[in-house]
Amino acid sequence: MYNYSLFQWMMFFFVYCFFGWCIESTIVSISKRQPVNRGFLRIPMLPLYGTGAVLILFLTIPVRENIIAVYLVGLIGATVLEYITGMIMESLFKMKYWDYSHHRFQLHGRICLTSSLFWGVLSVALMESIHPPIEHWILSLNQTVVSVGVCITACLMFADTIVSARAALDLAKVLEHLSAAREEIERLGLQLDELREAAQQQIEDIREGKDKLKEHMEEMKKQLSELSTARESEIAHLGFFKSGLLKGHPTAYSKKFNLTLRELKERMYTKKR
Numbered sequence: 001m002y003n004y005s006l007f008q009w010m011m012f013f014f015v016y017c018f019f020g021w022c023i024e025s026t027i028v029s030i031s032k033r034q035p036v037n038r039g040f041l042r043i044p045m046l047p048l049y050g051t052g053a054v055l056i057l058f059l060t061i062p063v064r065e066n067i068i069a070v071y072l073v074g075l076i077g078a079t080v081l082e083y084i085t086g087m088i089m090e091s092l093f094k095m096k097y098w099d100y101s102h103h104r105f106q107l108h109g110r111i112c113l114t115s116s117l118f119w120g121v122l123s124v125a126l127m128e129s130i131h132p133p134i135e136h137w138i139l140s141l142n143q144t145v146v147s148v149g150v151c152i153t154a155c156l157m158f159a160d161t162i163v164s165a166r167a168a169l170d171l172a173k174v175l176e177h178l179s180a181a182r183e184e185i186e187r188l189g190l191q192l193d194e195l196r197e198a199a200q201q202q203i204e205d206i207r208e209g210k211d212k213l214k215e216h217m218e219e220m221k222k223q224l225s226e227l228s229t230a231r232e233s234e235i236a237h238l239g240f241f242k243s244g245l246l247k248g249h250p251t252a253y254s255k256k257f258n259l260t261l262r263e264l265k266e267r268m269y270t271k272k273r
Helices: 006-032 047-059 067-093 113-140 143-236 240-248 258-272
Strands: none
Touching (some): 006 113, 047 113, 067 143
16 A cells, blocks of 8 residues: 555545545535535535545555544644635635534634544545555556546646636635625715715704794794783873873973884874874
8 A cells, every 4th residue: 555656646636536525515415405516626526635535645654553543643634734725715715615613613614623523534434444445446447547537637627726716716806896895885875874864963953943933933923912012002001191291292302212202192193183
């Protein structure tokens, strides 16, 4: 075991990429109750699983006879790989292609305890059950067949990676533009609400001022009416002696009250006629 050529290593990588896609797509499809093409690429391959499997094979060489050591080394190695891969993809494409934030014992949504334990179990299963028959099958293949298969698959994966990366970068730009537009809409909406509230407050102030002005005018009218009535009543009840004084001195003059004096005289003379 482990005395493989470069093309055999690459063959293992592609096989485990495919197995990883099958595992992930099956789990997610069952949870979502609909078919889901799990993964970054369009072809049925998950490079994370292929890289993880090859990494586990390398890391477990010194401890391959100890199942517990295989479990722990595989758990740690694959977990670190998953975290780094998630961090790089988030940095490049501005979004998470998997998220464990809703799991307990998670770190930044990139790894979680459940996933890490699964990696450990998968590492043991890989070394004890999965890899031996795959190893036997690939080693039994003609080297020319392996080389041709690896080259074709590598070209397909390379082309798919370029297309998927471009699509992911374009999606990141679209998300950035849409997010900026949403923030601008929210900002303008808040400003519009503030202006609407200010306008409503001004309208309320105007209405309140109008009501107060109307109330003040009514009060002034009432006072005017009361003063006019009281004045007319006082004029009507001047009395015999006061009226006599005015009548007996038609040329009487008052510098301070001349307008009122003239009014009383005119009323008396008008009434007399």
